[in-house]
Amino acid sequence: MKTHLFSEYALCEPLKRAIEGLGYTKPTKVQQEVIPVILEGRDIIVKSQTGSGKTASFAIPIIEKIEWEENRPQALVITPTRELAMQVKEDFFNLGRFKRLKISPLIGKSPFYLQEKELKQKTHVAVGTPGRIIDHIERGTIDLSAIKYLVIDEADEMLRMGFVEQVEYILEALPSERCSVLLSATMPEDIQGLCQHYMHDPLLIEIEDLNPAAERIEQTLFEVLERRKEDLLIDLLAIENPDSCMIFCNTQLKVDELASTLEDMNIYCDRLHGGMEQSDRLNVMNHFKRGKFRVLVATDVAARGIDVEQVDLVVNYDVPNHPENYVHRIGRTGRIGNSGKAVIFVSPAERRLLEDVESYIEREIPRGEVPSRESVLDAAVAFEEKQNERPQLKETKGEKLSEGIIKLHINAGKKTKMRAVDIVGTLCSIEGITSDDIGIINIMDISTFVEILNGKGEYVLKALQDKPIKGRLRKVNKSGKC
Ligand code: AMP
Numbered sequence: 001m002k003t004h005l006f007s008e009y010a011l012c013e014p015l016k017r018a019i020e021g022l023g024y025t026k027p028t029k030v031q032q033e034v035i036p037v038i039l040e041g042r043d044i045i046v047k048s049q050t051g052s053g054k055t056a057s058f059a060i061p062i063i064e065k066i067e068w069e070e071n072r073p074q075a076l077v078i079t080p081t082r083e084l085a086m087q088v089k090e091d092f093f094n095l096g097r098f099k100r101l102k103i104s105p106l107i108g109k110s111p112f113y114l115q116e117k118e119l120k121q122k123t124h125v126a127v128g129t130p131g132r133i134i135d136h137i138e139r140g141t142i143d144l145s146a147i148k149y150l151v152i153d154e155a156d157e158m159l160r161m162g163f164v165e166q167v168e169y170i171l172e173a174l175p176s177e178r179c180s181v182l183l184s185a186t187m188p189e190d191i192q193g194l195c196q197h198y199m200h201d202p203l204l205i206e207i208e209d210l211n212p213a214a215e216r217i218e219q220t221l222f223e224v225l226e227r228r229k230e231d232l233l234i235d236l237l238a239i240e241n242p243d244s245c246m247i248f249c250n251t252q253l254k255v256d257e258l259a260s261t262l263e264d265m266n267i268y269c270d271r272l273h274g275g276m277e278q279s280d281r282l283n284v285m286n287h288f289k290r291g292k293f294r295v296l297v298a299t300d301v302a303a304r305g306i307d308v309e310q311v312d313l314v315v316n317y318d319v320p321n322h323p324e325n326y327v328h329r330i331g332r333t334g335r336i337g338n339s340g341k342a343v344i345f346v347s348p349a350e351r352r353l354l355e356d357v358e359s360y361i362e363r364e365i366p367r368g369e370v371p372s373r374e375s376v377l378d379a380a381v382a383f384e385e386k387q388n389e390r391p392q393l394k395e396t397k398g399e400k401l402s403e404g405i406i407k408l409h410i411n412a413g414k415k416t417k418m419r420a421v422d423i424v425g426t427l428c429s430i431e432g433i434t435s436d437d438i439g440i441i442n443i444m445d446i447s448t449f450v451e452i453l454n455g456k457g458e459y460v461l462k463a464l465q466d467k468p469i470k471g472r473l474r475k476v477n478k479s480g481k482c
Helices: 013-021 029-040 054-065 082-095 112-120 130-138 155-160 164-172 189-198 212-216 226-240 252-264 278-290 323-330 348-361 373-388 397-402 420-428 457-464
Strands: 044-047 075-078 103-106 125-128 149-152 179-184 203-206 217-223 245-248 269-272 295-298 313-316 340-346 406-410 438-443 448-452 476-478
Touching (some): 029 179, 054 149, 054 179, 082 103, 082 125, 082 278, 082 397, 103 130, 125 130, 155 164, 155 179, 179 189, 226 245, 226 340, 252 269, 252 295, 269 278, 323 340, 323 348, 340 348, 406 457, 420 438, 448 457
Parallel strands (some): 044 179, 044 203, 075 125, 075 149, 217 340, 313 340
Antiparallel strands (some): 406 448, 406 476, 438 448
16 A cells, blocks of 8 residues: 555554654655555565665564564664664664664674673664674574564665675574565665575565755766865855765875864864774764764765755765765755755866766766856855854754653662563553653663653652652652653
């Protein structure tokens, strides 16, 4: 059944509430195709780009089908990069928020023992990169016996990064009775082989809008000597004066050099590349998403899948070595329903690479005129002004959804044999509170965290000051942010 409304899917109320809270009014094209197929439990191969709403296309039906009571993970999502894993985790968390789903990120360069601890507790969905998932399998810290849904996201990137054998290793460890979903922008032979071998009669869905660039993104090419690129960039930044801009270079060294140059010129920017510590990478990405700084200089680690609301300008400072990365880079702008601008700088030595890009996108990128001195000078004042302005921070989607949710800390946990039923029982005995008002409950060794939804947090907090939980009055207070 294809529908143009979320309300027509057989989805539970908490999920519908999250979809509405995230501001999704109608399913995107890929969602219309994919949601019903996964709801039916059929294997599916999706040929589609990011920025089309593809994460929600698998997250929504999987969340619908997850059984809350089961403690073992029921869905496993494999992604090629840690950033993407964190983003997919975030999307699952937001969509699964009112169903109270627990989502565990399994990524490298972050503490193994914390992931192990989470996996020992209830985990509904595990999202991770191949290496760390394999570590958990080999050390016996993940129980895969209840996996019913497998998602391989950005399969072609997985192949390019040399992860296919690792993915196969993971697939061998999963129960064979499952629904498998594979998403890829292209379908090279190795991926087809993977599908034939590990999927059962999959449906192939191709979303035509393969090149979102063509319609929504205004693209311009500048032919420029390598040593003149810096000046051209500064001029364009002044003229475009973007609120949010991503500049892509091909190497980590170039990113570092260019970011330092911009900083020296008092252009407030930050950088992102694979040579940085994972925590720094995630911090930079989060700050950029929130709009704490306007210009991000990055390698292609930031090109794939990363979802930043409204990037105004994408600069290909170098022509990408892999033509498909051009589409991924410029796809950071012109996200669902928005328009955007992308420019590409081409030095004489890069003309060959440009041919690859243009043949990949099957069109010529329009050539642009280098801006005149006067126009740059005219724009300079407004640019300076914006540089000196404090950026207005954007609310993330999760934060919007968190409005009306308060997290409480209860001074008792596993050591005092506290269980979720004890908490739910007490909360539901408060007048006006039902299980619909209770969010995620996290029971640690000596404390418990529980989310209270629907703006009832303060009321519950007050009530718990003289209401015993599991036979005793407990110290209850508000805990940080949700
Ligand atoms: P993705 O292709 O998964 O990276 O999603 C791109 C962006 O679209 C994300 O910011 C999603 O939150 C957003 N999105 C997903 N589905 C919808 C929808 N039905 N309506 C509006 N935005 C959506």
